[in-house]
Amino acid sequence: MHIYLYEPRADRLNGLMAELRSARMKPVPIQEAFFRGELGLLNRSGHEDRPFLLADNPEVLEQITALRTAGCTNPILVMRDFRNSRDTAAALDAGADDDIVIPVKAIELKARINAVTRRSHGHAAESIEVGEVVAYFDGRDPEVSGATVKLSRREHAIFQQLVLNAGRVVSKGSIYDAVYGMSEDQPFDKVIDVYICKIRKKIDQAADSGHNYIETVHGRGYKFAAAADALVQAGGM
Missing domain, CATH: 3.40.50.2300 (Response regulator)
Structure with a gap:
């Protein structure tokens, strides 16, 4: 952060x-x-x-x-x-x-x-549920189908940007700026694609349904959503 x-x-x-x-x-x-x-x-x-x-x-x-x-x-x-x-x-x-x-x-x-x-971003509780995924805003690793999925520090920073905007498309540039914008050593923006691929693999493999939770929206960015774009605030409806 x-x-x-x-x-x-x-x-x-x-x-x-x-x-x-x-x-x-x-x-x-x-x-x-x-x-x-x-x-x-x-x-x-x-x-x-x-x-x-x-x-x-x-x-x-x-x-x-x-x-x-x-x-x-x-x-x-x-x-x-x-x-x-x-x-x-x-x-x-x-x-x-x-x-x-x-x-x-x-x-x-x-x-x-x-x-x-x-x-x-419209989230009152400390976590949200998106399909089988429980994502936390306090730094904890997400849970997918009841199991904790370990993310690296950089993966977590990128995942956080997707989660905060769950159900909406987030541009690659926006993710890059949020994660690397103030870094003295800025990598090529292709690094976001690499991390997205790693996160997607971890989440999808842990999901019982096998659903692809991170969608690539060509020319626009990425969207984190459940199969039916169902976004439920944890702890209430």
Whole structure:
């Protein structure tokens, strides 16, 4: 999970980055100038799920407003040193999704981000059922016909993009940007085809029905769906 991190205090930045990396998140430090740049580029498909973690600062409300005014729907979480109900309310009213008091463990922060992300895609619960597949949004491997299917870290990142958009076509470019967009070492986009093939094989072989859950929509991308495009939210109808 890539995460934009604004923490102007150098003594806090390194420790926070180490904590985020411990939960397999990929923090990308940004500076004040970032908010004066072309924020509309964040609206490209594949970028909208990358969260912002902003340290409380005199300009935090302006930073949140700049992101939302540019049309960015990315999750925004504000970190503050002390609880302050008035400032928290102002941040939430400006467009932040959450407001937390530090120190906070990365595992909790990741869960908060996942909750915001899945709700933005219309998923209220921590998992969804698509035919024989139970897919989780908290990092767990999926279950297919009752058995756990092991995915590598990269496979899981790609599978997550398909699951968040279950029943809809997701372009290869969108998946690539979501998984590799901030990587210093970007592979050729054909790598997505390779990973899709591996994931498809694992899911289909584990499914009792043998159904091909990941459909290649030529010229458009991929779609993750059950045989009848049945998408049921786990834990309810």
